[in-house]
Amino acid sequence: xxxxxFLEHFIFGVNQxxxxxxxxxxxxxxxxxxxxxxYLLLNYINNRDYYYTILCIDSLPIYxxxxxxxxxYQCIEGNAFSNLQDIQxxxxxxxxxxxxxxxxxxxxxxxxxxxxxFIKYNYTTVLNFIQIIKEISNDEIQIILxxxxxxxxxxxxGINLKSVLASIATTNILVEHTKKFFQNxxxxxxxxxxxxxxxxxxxxxxxxxxxxxxxxxxxxNIAYSLKIENNKPIISIIPVIELMKKYIPNYQNFLNDKKPxxxxxxxxxxxxxxxxTEEEKKTKNQLELPYLSVQDNDNNIAGSGEIYFDPELDDExxxxxxxxxxxx
Numbered sequence: 001x002x003x004x005x006f007l008e009h010f011i012f013g014v015n016q017x018x019x020x021x022x023x024x025x026x027x028x029x030x031x032x033x034x035x036x037x038x039y040l041l042l043n044y045i046n047n048r049d050y051y052y053t054i055l056c057i058d059s060l061p062i063y064x065x066x067x068x069x070x071x072x073y074q075c076i077e078g079n080a081f082s083n084l085q086d087i088q089x090x091x092x093x094x095x096x097x098x099x100x101x102x103x104x105x106x107x108x109x110x111x112x113x114x115x116x117x118f119i120k121y122n123y124t125t126v127l128n129f130i131q132i133i134k135e136i137s138n139d140e141i142q143i144i145l146x147x148x149x150x151x152x153x154x155x156x157x158g159i160n161l162k163s164v165l166a167s168i169a170t171t172n173i174l175v176e177h178t179k180k181f182f183q184n185x186x187x188x189x190x191x192x193x194x195x196x197x198x199x200x201x202x203x204x205x206x207x208x209x210x211x212x213x214x215x216x217x218x219x220x221n222i223a224y225s226l227k228i229e230n231n232k233p234i235i236s237i238i239p240v241i242e243l244m245k246k247y248i249p250n251y252q253n254f255l256n257d258k259k260p261x262x263x264x265x266x267x268x269x270x271x272x273x274x275x276x277t278e279e280e281k282k283t284k285n286q287l288e289l290p291y292l293s294v295q296d297n298d299n300n301i302a303g304s305g306e307i308y309f310d311p312e313l314d315d316e317x318x319x320x321x322x323x324x325x326x327x328x
Contacts, residue, residue, distance in 0.1 A: 004018060005220065005222050005237055006019060006022075006208050006210050006218055006220050006222075007173075007206055007208060007220065007222045007224070007237055008222075008237040009022065010022065010044065010171070010173070011040065011043050011044050011047055011235060011237070012047050013047065013048060019210070019212065022170070022171065022210065024140070024141070024142055024170075025134070025142065025143075025169070025170035025171070026130070026134060026142075026143045026144075026145060026165075026168055026169040026170055026171075027142065027143070027144045027145065027169060027170070027171045027172075027173065028145050028147055028165050028166055028169040028171070028172045028173070029041065029144055029145065029146050029147065029173050029175070030147045030148075030149055030162075030172070030173065030174040030175065031146070031147075031148060031149065031174075031175045032148070032149045032150050032175075032176065032177070032180070033148075033150045034176070034177040034180050035175055035176055035177035035180070035204050036175070037146060037173075037175040038067075039201065039204075039226055039233040039235065040173075040175055040204075040206070040224070040235065041110070041144070041146070042067050042068065042232070042233055043233065043234070043235040045068055045071050045073070046068065046069045046070075046071055046232070048071070048106075048108075049071075049105070050071070050072075050105060050106040050107065050108045051072050051073070051095075051098040051101075051102070051105045051106070051107045051108070052068075052071060052072065052073035052074070052107075052108050052109075052110060053073070053074055053076065053091055053094045053095060053098070053107065053108070053109045053110070054073055054074070054075045054076065054110045054112065055076050055078055055087065055091065055109065055110065055111045055112065056075050056076065056077050056078055056112055057078040057079075057111065057112060057113060057116040057117055057120075058112055058113045058115075058116050058146075059112050060077070061075035061077055067232075069232060072098075072105075074094050076090050076091065076094065078116075078117075083121075084117075084121050084125055084126065084129050087129075088129055088132060088133070091109060091133055092133075092136065095107050095109075095136060095141065106140060106141075106142065107140060107141045107142075108141070108142045108143075108144060109133055109141065109142070109143045109144070110143075110144045110146070111130075111143070111144070111145050111146060112146045113145075113146040113147060113148055113151075114126070114130075114145040114146065114147050114165065115147060115148050115151040115153055117129075118153045118161055119153065123153075123155055123159070123161055127164065127168075130143060130145070130168075131168075145165060145169070147162065147165060149162075149174075166209075170210065170211050171208070171209070171210045171211070172208065172209040172210075173206055173207075173208050174206065174207040174208075175204050175205075175206050176204060176205050176206070176207065177204060178203050178204055178205055178223070178243050178247060179247060181205040182243075182244070182247060182248060187244070187248050187251070187254050188247065188248060201226050201228065201233065202225065202226055203223060203224060203225045203226060203238075203243055203246075204223065204224060204226075205221065205222070205223045205240060205243065206220075206221070206222050206223070206224065207220075207221055208220040208221075208222065221240055222237060222239070222240065223237075223238050223239065223240045223242065223243050224236060224237050224238060225238050225242075241255075
C-alpha cells in the first residue's frame with residue numbers, strides 16, 4: 001500500500017513532512033450505527049506516544065481501560081459534572097498535569113461523543129467549550145470529536161451542527177461499513193444487514209477531507225482491514241479496490257464505467273485536410289496582405305481622424321438635443 005495515504009499517516013504517523021499540520025487542530029471523526037470508528041481510534045491511540053484526555057459522555061471509562069494498551073491517558077466521566085464549565089476546568093487541569101510530567105508531549109483531547117454534549121448543553125456553549133480547549137495551545141493540542149451521524153441534533157433555529165463542526169475541523173474522517181458504502185455508490189443492491197454484520201471487525205472504508213498547511217484540500221477514499229491480536233484490533237491500510245474484489249462479483253464493470261471516455265476528435269472523418277503542407281506554409285508566409293503594405297509605406301501620411309458630415313436638405317437638427325433623431 002502507498003504509505004503516502006493520509007489515513008496511514010493519521011494512524012501510524014508516517015510521512016509527517018507531507019501532513020505537517022495534521023497533529024494539531026480539530027479532527028471530526030464520524031461513524032454510524034452500522035460501523036463504529038472506535039477500532040480506527042484505538043489504533044491511532046496505541047500507535048502514538050501522546051497524552052490522551054478522554055471525555056466520556058457516551059462511553060464509560062471501563063471501555064477505554066480494557067481497550068487501550070500502554071498509552072498514557074486519563075478518562076473524565078462527563079456525567080460526574082453538573083455543568084460544562086466544571087468539565088472544562090477538569091480538562092485544563094489534566095492537560096496542565098500532563099505537561100508538568102512531560103512538557104514536550106503532545107496532548108490529545110478525545111470527546112466521546114460531541115452529539116451528547118449538544119443534547120445536554122446549549123450548542124453555543126459547546127462550540128465555545130471546544131474553542132477554549134483548542135486555544136490552550138494551538139500547536140500542542142489536538143481535539144478529536146467523535147460524531148455519530150445517526151443521532152440527530154436539533155436546534156431551535158435549524159442550524160446544521162454537523163456542518164458547523166466540519167467547517168472548524170482541519171480533518172474530517174467518515175468511517176463507513178463497507179457494504180453500506182458500496183450500496184451508497186450504487187455498486188451493491190440495498191440489503192438489510194444482519195446484526196452480526198454491523199460494526200464489522202474485518203474491514204471498513206474511510207472518506208477523508210483534510211486541509212493541508214498550504215490551504216489546499218486533500219480528498220481520499222481509503223479502506224482498512226482489521227484483525228484481532230491479543231484482544232487488540234490491528235488495522236492495515238488497503239486500497240478500496242481490494243474490498244470491491246471481495247464483495248462485488250462484477251466489480252470490473254464498475255471500474256470500466258469510471259474510466260474516462262476518449263474525447264471525440266472534431267477533425268476525424270473530414271473530407272478535407274485542415275493541416276498545411278510545408279509548401280503551403282511557405283506560400284502563406286510569403287503572402288503580403290494589402291493593408292500591411294499600406295502601413296509599411298513610409299510615404300503614407302497619417303490621417304487626422306476627423307469626420308465630415310454633410311446634412312440632407314430635409315434633416316432636422318436641434319442644437320439643444322443633437323440625439324433627437326434617435327428618440328422613438
